Amino acid sequence: MNEEKLLAILRLQKSKAIGDILAKKLIVNVGDVEQVFKEKSATLQKINGIGANALKHLFDKKNIEFAQSELKYIQDNTIAYSYFLEDDYPKNLLNCIDSPILLFKGGNINLNNDKIISIVGTRNMSSYGRDFCNKLIEELAEHNPIIVSGFAYGVDICAHKAAIKNNLQTIAVLAHGFEQIYPKIHKKYINQVNENGGFFTEFWSEEQPLRENFLKRNRIVAGISKATIIIESAEKGGSLVTADIANSYDRDVFALPGRASDMYSKGCNNLIKNNRAELLTSADDIVKLLNWDIKENPKKTIQKQLFIELNENEQKIYDLLNQKGQQLLDVISLECNIPIYQLSSILLQMEMKGVLKPLPGKLFELI
Known part of the structure; x- marks a missing residue:
C-alpha cells in the first residue's frame, strides 16, 4: 500500500462522528479511500448518514497532523496492518458490518x-x-x-x-x-x-x-x-x-x-x-x-451449465469471484464499480442463472 493511501485511511479512522460503518459507506460510494478527501462536500452529503457534523470532522485539518504522526510511527516501527479491502484482512471480520477498516498486527x-x-x-x-x-x-x-x-x-x-x-x-x-x-x-x-x-x-x-x-x-x-x-x-x-x-x-x-x-x-x-x-x-x-468431526472428502465435481451468457457487469463480477473467491457485497460494489442499488438486482439475476450463490453475512461466491 502506498503512503498516500495509508495516510487517507488513518485520517478517515481519526475523524470523529465517522465510525467504521460510515467509513466503509464513504469508501464504497466514492470508489476509493483517497477520493473521500478529494470529493466535493455536496456530493458526500448525498450519501446516507453523512450530515454536516460528520463533514465538519471529516475535513478537520488536525486529523492530517495526527495521521502523519501515526504514519511515521508505523513506518519507524515496521508495524504491519490489514485493510478491509485487501486479501490479508481476516475473512470472518468481513462479515461484520462494524468491523475496523484498519487492523494493526504483530x-x-x-x-x-x-x-x-x-x-x-x-x-x-x-x-x-x-x-x-x-x-x-x-x-x-x-x-x-x-x-x-x-x-x-x-x-x-x-x-x-x-x-x-x-x-x-x-x-x-x-x-x-x-x-x-x-x-x-x-x-x-x-x-x-x-x-x-x-x-x-x-x-x-x-x-x-x-x-x-x-x-x-x-x-x-x-x-x-x-x-x-x-x-x-x-x-x-x-x-x-x-x-x-x-x-x-x-x-x-x-x-x-x-x-x-x-x-x-x-x-x-x-x-x-x-x-x-x-x-x-x-x-x-x-x-x-462446528462439524470438525466430518472428514473432508474430495469435492464432488459439479457440472456447470455451458455457454451462459453474461453481460458486461455480470462478467466483471464473475471475474472478481473467480479470481478472489467469495466476496462481501460492498467489496463487489467497490471492485466492480457498480452502485449497491444496481448490484443487488444483478446478483439476483446471476443467482437465477446458476452462476453464483449468496452466503450469510452478505457474501457471494461462484457455484
Missing part, C-alpha cells in the same frame, strides 16, 4: 486455518474454570484450532497459555495501542504469543486501555472467530457483551454451566437458560456443532 499470525474460536470469561477465574479451559484446549488440539482471546486476567490469559502449551496458534486482541501492554504483568507472555500467533488491535500506538476500548475490542474477538466460548461469568460482565455480539453476528456461542449458587457461573447459566448459548461440557460439543 507476530506471526496466519489465518489460513478456518478453525478459529474465541475463548473469554471472567477475570476472577476459579479452579473449576481453569481446569476446564486447560482440558478443553488440550482435547481440541488434535483439530489444530486458532485460539483467540483478549490477553486480560483470568480466562483470557489461561486460554492463551493453554494454546501455547499445546502448540496451537493464539491471537490476542488488544484494547489499546502497541506502545503499552495491559495488564503490565502480562508483558512476560508477549514473546510467546508473538512466536505462536500474535496481536491484533485497531487502536493507534498511544491509545490507552480505556473502558470503552474494551467494549470495542470485544466485537473483534467475537467477529474474527467461528464460535465464542464463555468460561465462567458473573451475571454481568464483558464476556456476556462478547456473547451478545457473537449472537448478533450469527456465530455459535458456547457456555460452561456451573452451580446455581456460584457467582461466576450465573452469567453462563443465564445464557444457556435463555437459549443464547449452547451448553458446553466437553470438546466434543464444539467439534460436533
Whole structure:
C-alpha cells in the first residue's frame, strides 16, 4: 500500500462522528479511500448518514497532523496492518458490518486455518474454570484450532497459555495501542504469543486501555472467530457483551454451566437458560456443532451449465469471484464499480442463472 493511501485511511479512522460503518459507506460510494478527501462536500452529503457534523470532522485539518504522526510511527516501527479491502484482512471480520477498516498486527499470525474460536470469561477465574479451559484446549488440539482471546486476567490469559502449551496458534486482541501492554504483568507472555500467533488491535500506538476500548475490542474477538466460548461469568460482565455480539453476528456461542449458587457461573447459566448459548461440557460439543468431526472428502465435481451468457457487469463480477473467491457485497460494489442499488438486482439475476450463490453475512461466491 502506498503512503498516500495509508495516510487517507488513518485520517478517515481519526475523524470523529465517522465510525467504521460510515467509513466503509464513504469508501464504497466514492470508489476509493483517497477520493473521500478529494470529493466535493455536496456530493458526500448525498450519501446516507453523512450530515454536516460528520463533514465538519471529516475535513478537520488536525486529523492530517495526527495521521502523519501515526504514519511515521508505523513506518519507524515496521508495524504491519490489514485493510478491509485487501486479501490479508481476516475473512470472518468481513462479515461484520462494524468491523475496523484498519487492523494493526504483530507476530506471526496466519489465518489460513478456518478453525478459529474465541475463548473469554471472567477475570476472577476459579479452579473449576481453569481446569476446564486447560482440558478443553488440550482435547481440541488434535483439530489444530486458532485460539483467540483478549490477553486480560483470568480466562483470557489461561486460554492463551493453554494454546501455547499445546502448540496451537493464539491471537490476542488488544484494547489499546502497541506502545503499552495491559495488564503490565502480562508483558512476560508477549514473546510467546508473538512466536505462536500474535496481536491484533485497531487502536493507534498511544491509545490507552480505556473502558470503552474494551467494549470495542470485544466485537473483534467475537467477529474474527467461528464460535465464542464463555468460561465462567458473573451475571454481568464483558464476556456476556462478547456473547451478545457473537449472537448478533450469527456465530455459535458456547457456555460452561456451573452451580446455581456460584457467582461466576450465573452469567453462563443465564445464557444457556435463555437459549443464547449452547451448553458446553466437553470438546466434543464444539467439534460436533462446528462439524470438525466430518472428514473432508474430495469435492464432488459439479457440472456447470455451458455457454451462459453474461453481460458486461455480470462478467466483471464473475471475474472478481473467480479470481478472489467469495466476496462481501460492498467489496463487489467497490471492485466492480457498480452502485449497491444496481448490484443487488444483478446478483439476483446471476443467482437465477446458476452462476453464483449468496452466503450469510452478505457474501457471494461462484457455484
